[in-house]
Amino acid sequence: MELQVNGARTFCYTGGKEFDPAKPTVVFIHGVLNDHSVWILQTRYFAHHGFNVLAPDLPGHCRSAGEPPRSVEEGADFILKLLDAAGVQQAALVGHSFGSLIALEAAARAPERISKLALVGTAFPMKVSPALLESSLSQPEKAIAMVNVFSLSMLAPPPSALGPGTWLYGGSRALMRRVLASNKEVNVFHRGFAACDSYAGGEEAMARVQCPVLFLLGRNDAMTPPKAAQALQAKARHAKTVVVEAGHQLMTEAPDATLFALKDFLGP
Template identity: 75%
Template sequence: MELQVNGHKTFVYTGGKPFDAAKPSVVFIHGVLNDHSVWILQSRWFAHHGWNVLAIDLPGHCRSEGPPPASVEDAADFVLALLDAAGIEKAALIGHSFGSLIALEAAARAPQRVSHLALVGTAYPMVVSPALLQSSLEAPEKAIAMVNTFSHSLLAPPPSSLGPGTWLYGGSRALMRRVLASNPQVNVFHTGFKACNDYANGEAAIAAVQCPVLFLLGEADQMTPPRAAQALAKKAPQAQVVTVKAGHALMSEAPDAVLFALRDFVIGTR
């Protein structure tokens, strides 16, 4: 489905079901150099179990137009504008990595519009090493290889994710290359990493959140290790912390565990 958000075409995946703003809604927000497809299992499950799903491509990424957000704050404003464009008064926000910071900031800016907040593979501060930040600008292929090495603890997925013979590491690299190539005007790799690294409003944002919060973390995550979310989790209202056996690529390495944690959180706390 396509929506006009801030004057630009925005692509949202609805999980294979027609959009219906009258249903309870959930928004899935991807991380750096990803798109809506990283949520394929989770978004389809919610769509086929009575939920209105919006799994987005962020602006300037793949099928969405407009300038890519240069900051977490800009991206949060986009998410709230997306809710307006879709006619959704209130939604659950689920974000991975960069997307988790975007969801957090959006929930802080408009707490009355967010029913649940799920922070997947999150950390605060979300520090990006100077070497990786520089490589994302000057040698993106090298940086993509580095990120995938740090993001994966498995090489092949369990049966419920994708299909037999799928190579997680190679598939993720291919996706990141495709997302990078989708915007020849702006390096969305460096832009996204810099936005993560620069974000300094996490503690103030979590204090403003008024809904239940889930921290869904990978125990083998080297990009955003679980310990890097502890300080934020202690400050979160109504916080739950769930750790699964996975690296940073939680949705593909532990698809069922991620789905069940999100299901139990969003549906169990309605």
């Protein structure tokens, strides 16, 4: 599905189903140097069980045109305008890593439009080491290798994620290279990391969120350890926390546990 957002073509994966604005809608927001495909199992499930699914490629990433978000706030504005373009008055948001901060900020800016908020692999502050930030700009291949070491806690995913024999490290590196190469004008790797690193409004944003919140965290996450979500958890009014056996890439390392937690939170 393609929508015009901020005058640019935006691709949204809909889980293999036609979009119907009359149904409840869930928006899945990917993280840095990812695209809609990281949500493949979860989006297809919800699309085939009574929900609309919108899993966009963020602007300037892969199949979406436009200027990549320079900040979490720009990303949040994009998500709210995406809802406008789709004709959706209210939706649940599910965001991973950088996408979790975007979802949080969107829920704070328009609390009446967000029914539920799921923060996957989240942290605040989401600081990026100076070495990794610099490498993402000057030596992106080195940075991709570093991110995969810290993001993944297992070599191969369960069959329900990407199929038997899949190598998580290799698959993740290939995806990141593809996303980086999709934009010849802007280094979306460095821009995304810089946006995470500079975001300062997390606690204030959470204090303005009115909907139920799910913190879905990986026990072995070295990028955003579970304890790094405590500042947000302390500000959340109606929150639930689920910790699964995975690293940072929960959606492929623990696909079933991630799906079950989202299903329990979002409904049947």
